[in-house]
Amino acid sequence: MAGRKFNVLPGFGLTMGFTLLVLSLVVLIPMGVLWVRAMELSWGEFWHQATTPRALAAYRLTFGASLAAATVNAVFGAMVAWVLVRYDFAGRRFLDALIDVPFALPTAVAGLTLASLFSDQGWLGRWLAPLGVHGAYSGLGVVIALAFVGQPFVIRSVQPVLQNLDRELEEVAATLGAGRCRTVCQVVAPSLWPALLTGFALAFARAIGEYGSVVFISGNLPYRTEIAPVLIVMRLDEYNYGGAAALAVVLLGISFSLLILINLLERWTSRYYS
Amino acid sequence: MASHPHPPPSSHGAARISGTGEPVFVRGVLIALSVAFLAVFLILPLANVFVQALGKGWSAYAHSLSHPDSRAAIRLTLLVAAITLPVNVTFGLAAAWAIAKFEFRGKAVLLTLIDLPFSVSPVVAGLMYVLVFGLQGVLGPWLDTHDIQIIFALPGIVLTTVFVTLPFVARELVPVMQATGAEQEQAALTLGASGWTTFWRVTLPSVKWGLLYGIILCNARAIGEFGAVSVVSGHIAGQTDTMPLAVEKLYQEFNATAAFAVASLLALIALATLAIKACLEWNMRRKDRRERDAAANARRGPGPGPVALTAA
Numbered sequence: 001m002a003g004r005k006f007n008v009l010p011g012f013g014l015t016m017g018f019t020l021l022v023l024s025l026v027v028l029i030p031m032g033v034l035w036v037r038a039m040e041l042s043w044g045e046f047w048h049q050a051t052t053p054r055a056l057a058a059y060r061l062t063f064g065a066s067l068a069a070a071t072v073n074a075v076f077g078a079m080v081a082w083v084l085v086r087y088d089f090a091g092r093r094f095l096d097a098l099i100d101v102p103f104a105l106p107t108a109v110a111g112l113t114l115a116s117l118f119s120d121q122g123w124l125g126r127w128l129a130p131l132g133v134h135g136a137y138s139g140l141g142v143v144i145a146l147a148f149v150g151q152p153f154v155i156r157s158v159q160p161v162l163q164n165l166d167r168e169l170e171e172v173a174a175t176l177g178a179g180r181c182r183t184v185c186q187v188v189a190p191s192l193w194p195a196l197l198t199g200f201a202l203a204f205a206r207a208i209g210e211y212g213s214v215v216f217i218s219g220n221l222p223y224r225t226e227i228a229p230v231l232i233v234m235r236l237d238e239y240n241y242g243g244a245a246a247l248a249v250v251l252l253g254i255s256f257s258l259l260i261l262i263n264l265l266e267r268w269t270s271r272y273y274s
Numbered sequence: 275m276a277s278h279p280h281p282p283p284s285s286h287g288a289a290r291i292s293g294t295g296e297p298v299f300v301r302g303v304l305i306a307l308s309v310a311f312l313a314v315f316l317i318l319p320l321a322n323v324f325v326q327a328l329g330k331g332w333s334a335y336a337h338s339l340s341h342p343d344s345r346a347a348i349r350l351t352l353l354v355a356a357i358t359l360p361v362n363v364t365f366g367l368a369a370a371w372a373i374a375k376f377e378f379r380g381k382a383v384l385l386t387l388i389d390l391p392f393s394v395s396p397v398v399a400g401l402m403y404v405l406v407f408g409l410q411g412v413l414g415p416w417l418d419t420h421d422i423q424i425i426f427a428l429p430g431i432v433l434t435t436v437f438v439t440l441p442f443v444a445r446e447l448v449p450v451m452q453a454t455g456a457e458q459e460q461a462a463l464t465l466g467a468s469g470w471t472t473f474w475r476v477t478l479p480s481v482k483w484g485l486l487y488g489i490i491l492c493n494a495r496a497i498g499e500f501g502a503v504s505v506v507s508g509h510i511a512g513q514t515d516t517m518p519l520a521v522e523k524l525y526q527e528f529n530a531t532a533a534f535a536v537a538s539l540l541a542l543i544a545l546a547t548l549a550i551k552a553c554l555e556w557n558m559r560r561k562d563r564r565e566r567d568a569a570a571n572a573r574r575g576p577g578p579g580p581v582a583l584t585a586a
Binding site for chain 1: 316
């Protein structure tokens with residue numbers, strides 16, 4: 001596109017103005033207000049609100065559970081993507097279409113049905129309960145909800161890469177006497193890493209901010225199963241606006257760092273595959 | 275990548291090409307594991323919604339849905355979606371037009387800003403609006419003296435929904451509009467069409483599938499948004515409860531059948547969304563392939579295709 005000018009077309013001022021207007025009103029000004037509100041706190045007060053023991057416990061759970069969920073997503077996502085792309089079996093197209101269910105299903109519905117499945121009387125929870133494992137109202141429940149919500153990210157990142165992979169490379173490796181295992185590990189895997197990492201980061205970023213599905217299944221016990229977004233809602237219910245804003249700024253900071261990281265990853269990925 | 279030296283061609287390569295597949299046993303195990311994982315993690319939760327909703331029979335199901343609060347929630351959700359969609363379609367079209375058809379500095383920054391709502395936690399989004407419009411917020415006192423209610427009322431719910439769904443249409447349209455370029459519009463303008471006519475008769479038809487795709491995704495999210503709306507709604511039954519909020523309230527009241535009944539409607543909308551999305555993708559892929567085939571045929575005359583090369 002470089003060097004090409006489309007100045008003949010009308011409407012640049014109108015559309016650009018409208019875009020910036022909506023963006024400012026809906027996104028930038030509210031975000032600025034949140035920032036100002038958090039900055040109205042003195043530095044000591046901000047630090048105090050952002051690092052209460054309850055907040056620290058919430059960050060720990062949010063991070064730990066998000067990391068665990070994204071790891072589950074990466075492992076199973078890679079496997080499912082491989083199976084969907086490489087093998088042909090009855091019901092493959094059907095499964096492929098269902099992969100996006102967590103994207104389309106409202107998070108409240110996901111939370112509701114997972115809580116019912118994994119409660120001690122649920123279809124799945126009753127098999128776990130005798131083992132002393134509680135799928136609902138526990139830290140594990142948070143991981144389950146986050147893993148459900150994040151599952152499509154890895155699959156949808158890896159799938160197109162796997163589809164476009166040049167199979168001749170694998171043939172060459174096989175011709176040269178590499179076993180299948182060695183071919184997969186040394187020829188296929190290196191080209192999948194960037195996509196897998198991007199999918200992992202996307203799932204992780206989504207998990208950090210997730211709220212709807214978790215409130216149903218976690219039980220929201222302070223210090224134990226309370227994630228950071230839930231704590232923000234608690235602070236709001238206590239009319240502690242400063243405290244809520246401080247936590248929100250911390251969460252936003254983390255989200256933006258992840259956003260930048262994901263942008264870099266995607267740029268690296270597209271260069272890697274082109 | 276440095277680990278691929280160029281060896282002399284092997285004389286018995288053809289016999290080993292079967293080595294690019296996995297043994298039947300490994301294949302079977304991987305397929306079984308994947309199907310089992312998806313069955314437990316996708317299909318079972320989805321099926322559970324309908325089983326629980328209909329567990330006490332059709333009459334209980336119908337009764338739950340005809341409760342005045344449920345009906346009010348359904349109406350509110352549809353109303354919110356009906357207001358949100360036109361706003362986001364207009365925004366998406368305007369943003370895509372400016373970004374795809376013109377060159378300017380800071381385009382990458384603008385694209386990132388448009389994507390921003392996707393990386394904000396829904397709860398934080400709701401909080402931002404409370405801090406602006408709530409009673410303790412920046413505009414709170416002014417709104418209060420003029421008796422305008424935004425938080426804990428329809429405007430707040432619509433605003434947060436617009437926020438969380440803002441990127442959907444724009445992000446589908448920008449690449450589509452960039453791909454079609456501006457030549458057709460320029461031709462229309464040269465032939466004397468007005469800007470609006472050009473937009474309606476040339477641009478819109480060329481991006482209609484992408485637009486529809488964005489609308490479908492935007493609609494699904496607008497109907498299903500929970501976290502952001504939950505913060506600003508105030509949870510007044512029959513008034514500011516959307517369908518997802520009604521699900522939560524019924525669940526907390528231990529009315530599981532009713533919660534699942536409302537949830538089943540949301541799940542049906544999600545399934546319909548996926549079905550339409552699959553159709554649209556199939557349609558776009560077919561169009562893509564036709565264009566690629568036409569281009570490839572024009573470039574390459576008759577000759578060995580890629581299939582012939584791999585079999586050699």
